Amino acid sequence: xxxxxxxxxxxxxxxxxxxxxxxxxxxxxxxxxxxxxxxxxxxxxxxxxxxxxxxxxxxxxxxxxxxxxxxxxxxxxxxxxxxxxxxxxxxxxxxxxxxxxxxxxxxxxxxxxxxxxxxxxx
Amino acid sequence: xxxxxxxxxxxxxxxxxxxxxxxxxxxxxxxxxxxxxxxxxxxxxxxxxxxxxxxxxxxxxxxxxxxxxxxxxxxxxxxxxxxxxxxxxxxxxxxxxxxxxxxxxx
Numbered sequence: 001x002x003x004x005x006x007x008x009x010x011x012x013x014x015x016x017x018x019x020x021x022x023x024x025x026x027x028x029x030x031x032x033x034x035x036x037x038x039x040x041x042x043x044x045x046x047x048x049x050x051x052x053x054x055x056x057x058x059x060x061x062x063x064x065x066x067x068x069x070x071x072x073x074x075x076x077x078x079x080x081x082x083x084x085x086x087x088x089x090x091x092x093x094x095x096x097x098x099x100x101x102x103x104x105x106x107x108x109x110x111x112x113x114x115x116x117x118x119x120x121x122x
Numbered sequence: 123x124x125x126x127x128x129x130x131x132x133x134x135x136x137x138x139x140x141x142x143x144x145x146x147x148x149x150x151x152x153x154x155x156x157x158x159x160x161x162x163x164x165x166x167x168x169x170x171x172x173x174x175x176x177x178x179x180x181x182x183x184x185x186x187x188x189x190x191x192x193x194x195x196x197x198x199x200x201x202x203x204x205x206x207x208x209x210x211x212x213x214x215x216x217x218x219x220x221x222x223x224x225x226x227x228x
Binding site: 059061095100101105106108110112113 | 213
C-alpha cells in the first residue's frame with residue numbers, strides 16, 4: 001500500500017523554526033522526485049519546494065526562498081522540510097507529494113500525503 | 123509570471139448532470155496542465171495530467187481538454203462522490219495552481 005505520512009506540524013511563534021518529515025512506503029522513494037505543497041486554511045494550493053530523486057537538485061518558491069530548505073534521506077525513505085524565520089502567512093497544512101512524471105520539468109503530483117498543520121502565531 | 127484563473131468559482135449541479143469547469147492560463151502553457159479533486163479534510167487527488175490524460179484509477183466520466191491557455195474539465199454525469207473542489211495546475215513553468223472551483227449539490 002502506498003503511504004506518505006507527514007509529521008512535525010505544530011504551533012510556533014513568528015520568527016521560530018520547525019522541521020517537517022514525510023515517511024514514504026509502497027513505492028520507490030529513491031527514484032522519485034518529491035515536493036512540498038501547502039494550503040492555508042480555507043485557501044488554495046501553493047507549491048513550496050521540490051527535490052530531485054538523488055537530492056542533488058532543489059528549488060524553492062520565491063515566498064520561502066532563503067527560509068525553507070528541502071532535503072531527503074533515501075536510506076530512510078524520508079523527505080524533510082526545514083522551516084526557519086517562520087511568518088504568520090506560513091500557516092498552512094503542508095503536504096508532501098510525489099512527482100508524477102519522470103521528466104524533471106513536469107511537476108504534477110500523483111501521490112499525496114494527508115498533510116501536517118503548521119500554525120504560526122504569537 | 124503566469125496567472126491561473128478558474129471559472130466559475132462555484133458550480134451547483136444536480137446528480138447525474140454534466141459539469142464543465144474552465145481553467146485559463148495568462149500565457150501559453152502548452153499541454154502542461156493537471157486537474158485535481160479535493161474533498162474536505164483530504165489531500166488533493168490527481169485526476170488529469172497532460173491536459174487530457176486520466177490518472178491511474180480515475181473513472182472515464184472525468185475528461186480533460188484544451189491546450190495553450192484554455193482548458194476544460196468535464197464530469198459527464200455527476201456522482202455523489204464528485205462533489206468537491208477542483209483545482210487546475212500548470213507545470214509549463216514551476217507549479218502554479220488555480221484558485222479552484224467548488225462543485226456543490228444543486
